[in-house]
Amino acid sequence: MKQNYINGAWVDGATSSANINPSNTADIIDHYAQADAQQAWLAIAAAAAAAPGWALSNIQLRADALDKIGTEIIARKEELGTLLSREEGKTRPEGIGEAARAGAIFKFFAQECLRLRGDKLPSVRPNLDIEITREPVGVVGIIAPWNFPIAIPAWKIAPALAYGNCVLIKPAELVPGSAWALAEIISRAGLPNGVFNLVMGRGSVVGQAFLNDRRVNAISFTGSVSTGAKVAQAAIGRMAKVQIEMGGKNPLIVLNDADLATAVNCAVQGSFFSTGQRCTASSRIIVEKNIYPAFVAAVKEKLAALTIGDALAAGVDIGPVVDQSQLDQDMEYIRIGRDEGATLAFGGERVACATPGFFLRPALFTDCSNDMRISREEIFGPVASVIPADSYEHALMLANDSEFGLSSGIVTTSLKHATHFKRHAQAGMVMVNVPTAGVDYHVPFGGSKGSSYGSREQGAYAAEFFTTVKTAYCGV
Numbered sequence: 001m002k003q004n005y006i007n008g009a010w011v012d013g014a015t016s017s018a019n020i021n022p023s024n025t026a027d028i029i030d031h032y033a034q035a036d037a038q039q040a041w042l043a044i045a046a047a048a049a050a051a052p053g054w055a056l057s058n059i060q061l062r063a064d065a066l067d068k069i070g071t072e073i074i075a076r077k078e079e080l081g082t083l084l085s086r087e088e089g090k091t092r093p094e095g096i097g098e099a100a101r102a103g104a105i106f107k108f109f110a111q112e113c114l115r116l117r118g119d120k121l122p123s124v125r126p127n128l129d130i131e132i133t134r135e136p137v138g139v140v141g142i143i144a145p146w147n148f149p150i151a152i153p154a155w156k157i158a159p160a161l162a163y164g165n166c167v168l169i170k171p172a173e174l175v176p177g178s179a180w181a182l183a184e185i186i187s188r189a190g191l192p193n194g195v196f197n198l199v200m201g202r203g204s205v206v207g208q209a210f211l212n213d214r215r216v217n218a219i220s221f222t223g224s225v226s227t228g229a230k231v232a233q234a235a236i237g238r239m240a241k242v243q244i245e246m247g248g249k250n251p252l253i254v255l256n257d258a259d260l261a262t263a264v265n266c267a268v269q270g271s272f273f274s275t276g277q278r279c280t281a282s283s284r285i286i287v288e289k290n291i292y293p294a295f296v297a298a299v300k301e302k303l304a305a306l307t308i309g310d311a312l313a314a315g316v317d318i319g320p321v322v323d324q325s326q327l328d329q330d331m332e333y334i335r336i337g338r339d340e341g342a343t344l345a346f347g348g349e350r351v352a353c354a355t356p357g358f359f360l361r362p363a364l365f366t367d368c369s370n371d372m373r374i375s376r377e378e379i380f381g382p383v384a385s386v387i388p389a390d391s392y393e394h395a396l397m398l399a400n401d402s403e404f405g406l407s408s409g410i411v412t413t414s415l416k417h418a419t420h421f422k423r424h425a426q427a428g429m430v431m432v433n434v435p436t437a438g439v440d441y442h443v444p445f446g447g448s449k450g451s452s453y454g455s456r457e458q459g460a461y462a463a464e465f466f467t468t469v470k471t472a473y474c475g476v
């Protein structure tokens with residue numbers, strides 16, 4: 001049984017929960033502690049007690065600790081990536097890539113500890129100096145989703161610690177294993193007791209405890225729109241700082257002048273890899289009419305060549321859906337798409353494998369309109385709509401016609417259209433001739449419109465959320 005980590009000690013939860021492999025539901029990875037509200041309260045108390053000391057801690061100490069964590073993650077990326085694939089279902093190479101990314105994030109923020117800048121300005125009044133500095137926010141409550149079980153905890157924990165905050169992390173119920181392994185590495189990095197706490201448990205219990213408690217100064221959440229709205233309401237209700245990353249319905253435009261191989265690669269990779277379970281997945285593929293038939297034919301050919309199966313098996317391109325309830329949701333949307341009159345041009349059926357798992361062949365709908373539910377609502381599975389467009393201007397209008405604004409892509413050889421698109425796409429991230437999913441670890445990540453709320457995550461821009469600004473006046 002894997003325990004929670006609170007105030008520098010490993011402790012049992014009130015109950016425990018089984019972590020099940022979605023490629024093989026007979027495979028129980030381990031049992032993980034589940035905290036109740038009382039245990040969450042103890043973790044919050046520990047973090048609050050440690051916060052004043054950690055806020056003033058030496059930056060070299062923080063840098064060394066984060067660097068040590070990053071080095072160990074990278075050294076163990078194959079083992080950690082394998083665990084990640086086993087519990088979440090993305091393929092093993094994808095899992096290893098995610099683990100390596102988590103390590104790189106810790107190493108990046110190790111360096112950021114040493115680069116925290118302030119300003120010194122002259123005053124408009126005589127004999128006065130002004131200094132502007134950034135200080136830690138205090139205790140940060142982190143609530144993570146299941147689809148990036150190590151990278152998302154890493155990109156929230158590393159900046160929180162780097163800027164001198166204490167951390168409470170609650171991983172998603174479906175994937176406690178990667179977060180536990182990360183916590184175990186962090187527990188050996190020499191941080192004072194209470195600075196870092198892992199509190200596994202239910203969102204409605206542990207997450208809610210973070211939201212309700214005034215000692216938690218800031219909440220960093222990634223997850224669905226419906227939970228995000230609840231989190232925002234609770235945090236804002238008590239004036240806590242809050243950062244919310246939610247879903248997407250990311251468009252990929254393919255223009256007539258696109259290189260066909262690039263377009264097909266962006267569409268297949270962006271829509272279906274990681275089983276389509278990425279907030280930045282291309283779920284609306286908007287294609288100009290002249291290239292439409294050749295594009296659809298080439299995508300179908302590429303999809304037919306993909307291997308669907310056990311995430312840990314060599315040669316598998318697409319692993320299982322994460323669990324039964326996500327599979328039910330995907331199948332329901334496939335039914336909705338058919339009922340709405342879209343053509344199911346490829347896939348959309350269960351795939352039988354040697355082990356009991358949630359295997360689904362990627363579903364490609366053609367002849368879609370942007371008004372269909374399958375083109376408007378986040379499905380969060382390997383399901384994409386292909387929508388015809390009359391022109392670049394029409395395609396751009398369709399791409400922007402969404403309540404979401406996370407990532408928006410275009411495949412074109414036209415500098416004019418690429419340049420115009422970068423400026424006019426309504427999204428936090430814009431991609432030209434690359435998939436909508438897949439980002440660097442040292443630059444800001446986040447969306448606009450209904451996809452995000454609050455300041456950006458990652459890169460140096462993370463300082464905006466994890467610090468607060470102080471302006472000091474000093475008579476001279």
Ligand code: NAD
Nearest residue numbers: 144145146171172203204207208223224227245246247279
């Ligand atoms: P979810 O909203 O179901 O859960 C997210 C987290 O919130 C979990 O840890 C859960 O336990 C917790 N939670 C649930 N109810 C809560 C409550 N009442 N109070 C506090 N916490 C609560 O999301 P999910 O299914 O884990 O993740 C999938 C979603 O995440 C998708 O919509 C996807 O687009 C989004 N996502 C967004 C980004 C991004 O950066 N924009 C990245 C990855 C995933």
